[in-house]
Amino acid sequence: MLSKRIIPCLDVREGRTTKGVKFKNNIDIGDPVEMALLYYEAGADEIVFYDITASHEKRDIMIDVVRKVAETIFIPFSVGGGIRTLEDMRDVLLAGAEKVSVNSAAVKDPEIISKGAEAFGSQCIVLGMDVKYVGKSEKIPSGYEIVINGGRTYMGIDALKWAKDGQQLGAGEICLNSIDADGTKDGYELTLTELISSAVDIPVIASGGAGRPEHLYDVLTAGKADAALIASMVHYGTYTIAEIKSFLDERGVKVRASW
Amino acid sequence: MIGIVDYNMGNLRSVQKAFDRIGAPAKIAANIDAVAACRKLVLPGVGNFSKAVNILKSNGLFDELNRAVKIRKVPILGICLGMQLMADFSEEGGVNGFGWIKAQVSRFSFSQKNLRVPHMGWNRLLIQNDNTLFKGIDPDNFYYFVHSYYIKCANQGDVLSETDYGNTFVSAFRHENIYGCQFHPEKSHDAGLKILKNFADL
Numbered sequence: 001m002l003s004k005r006i007i008p009c010l011d012v013r014e015g016r017t018t019k020g021v022k023f024k025n026n027i028d029i030g031d032p033v034e035m036a037l038l039y040y041e042a043g044a045d046e047i048v049f050y051d052i053t054a055s056h057e058k059r060d061i062m063i064d065v066v067r068k069v070a071e072t073i074f075i076p077f078s079v080g081g082g083i084r085t086l087e088d089m090r091d092v093l094l095a096g097a098e099k100v101s102v103n104s105a106a107v108k109d110p111e112i113i114s115k116g117a118e119a120f121g122s123q124c125i126v127l128g129m130d131v132k133y134v135g136k137s138e139k140i141p142s143g144y145e146i147v148i149n150g151g152r153t154y155m156g157i158d159a160l161k162w163a164k165d166g167q168q169l170g171a172g173e174i175c176l177n178s179i180d181a182d183g184t185k186d187g188y189e190l191t192l193t194e195l196i197s198s199a200v201d202i203p204v205i206a207s208g209g210a211g212r213p214e215h216l217y218d219v220l221t222a223g224k225a226d227a228a229l230i231a232s233m234v235h236y237g238t239y240t241i242a243e244i245k246s247f248l249d250e251r252g253v254k255v256r257a258s259w
Numbered sequence: 260m261i262g263i264v265d266y267n268m269g270n271l272r273s274v275q276k277a278f279d280r281i282g283a284p285a286k287i288a289a290n291i292d293a294v295a296a297c298r299k300l301v302l303p304g305v306g307n308f309s310k311a312v313n314i315l316k317s318n319g320l321f322d323e324l325n326r327a328v329k330i331r332k333v334p335i336l337g338i339c340l341g342m343q344l345m346a347d348f349s350e351e352g353g354v355n356g357f358g359w360i361k362a363q364v365s366r367f368s369f370s371q372k373n374l375r376v377p378h379m380g381w382n383r384l385l386i387q388n389d390n391t392l393f394k395g396i397d398p399d400n401f402y403y404f405v406h407s408y409y410i411k412c413a414n415q416g417d418v419l420s421e422t423d424y425g426n427t428f429v430s431a432f433r434h435e436n437i438y439g440c441q442f443h444p445e446k447s448h449d450a451g452l453k454i455l456k457n458f459a460d461l
Contacts, residue, residue, distance in 0.1 A: 001382065001383075001423055001424075002378065002379075002380050002381070002382050002404075002424060003380060003381045003382065003401060004380075005380050005381065040448070045380070045381055070272055070273055070276060071276050071279075074273070074276075074277055074280065074445060074446060074447070074448055074449075074451060074452060075403065075446055075447070075448055076403055076405075076443075076446050093270050094270055094272070095272070096270060096272045096273050096276070098273075098405075098446065120269075120306070121269070121305050121306035121307070122377070122407075123305055123377055123379070123405045123406075124305070172377060172379070172405075173379065201375055201376055202375060202376075202377070203375050203377075203379050203380070226375060226379075226380065227380070256381040256401040258397070258399055258400065258401075259400075259401070259448050259449065259450070
């Protein structure tokens, strides 16, 4: 039986890992390659790197990080943030990442998903979605709207429709981030996660709001997610991945318990 | 020297780095001469079956790999799509593969069971034969899979392991000098590296 994945997420700016709340107040928390190695040894099932380097000219720094990570760990990892073109995707994949995630570029130009899937295979293409609850309306029937720029720009697109469109276009996976829950440590947005997970056939990674192991249990059961993204709850040593996994294992959630 | 066959179907860097890590350096073999010079081969790959066959036929590697495997009897390890290419036929594009192992490739279809396609993530092996690739492997280990098609072997004697996803499917096989695994050993932590080491030590 397939196990549920626990995925630490590292926000990287100009080659250093940072952590902020709701995309603000970022502070330096370490070297991404060293942190990837620690999480690899600690039982992470996968690692997500999110490049928040503001300047497109400094993207080579991230490619260098990806290259070093690929030499250091032997589990899958993905890279997102600032991926705009097929060339950006190619750079990241050739440097050794398993998957590349597109977010705002796909909202602006959905064809990047189909072009990426055609060029590199669907399994490489993760659709990253930043979502905010806005209330149900004629334009946003599910009540969940796609946002970009860290939640500052509303795109007028229903998240449920966008998830289905993304799958249709060839995304192999969805990384679903709730801007409302992000950084709160109050738990994942379960209603949103369940809504999207039930509507698509491709795997869904839940993101935003993890603070305690119970939150992962909830999103992997009631939320029907296939994987859970975690950040601050492990970055500051509050919990180890082994503790989270044994919590889940004891409650009947299938995880990769030994490595 | 181990050669990793490069035919533009996915990144080979992680496979090469994994062999570096276990102390069995491997080189990228991207043309007929390079493949002809290898005494052991790895056929990796992700993506579309028929596209892969087209590329291998157009660059001459298809015939050279046949020579290496059937005449020179070079040990070869297929990974993921590389494993599926070793079969007789795939539903993906409806084309023939190398036909080195009596097997067919079909797409996962779970109308009733509410399972995701692709099968993506960590799963176990039900090991049928631990003489070669799985020598010294802990049966509780997990391996990383990502695939929408799976292989069915005609001869159960060729099956090294099965994996449970909806139904069981063949996750590794061996037929003479031909080895295949559906999971990615280069992405499966120490357990996967051990399998690459076993192949390197054959």
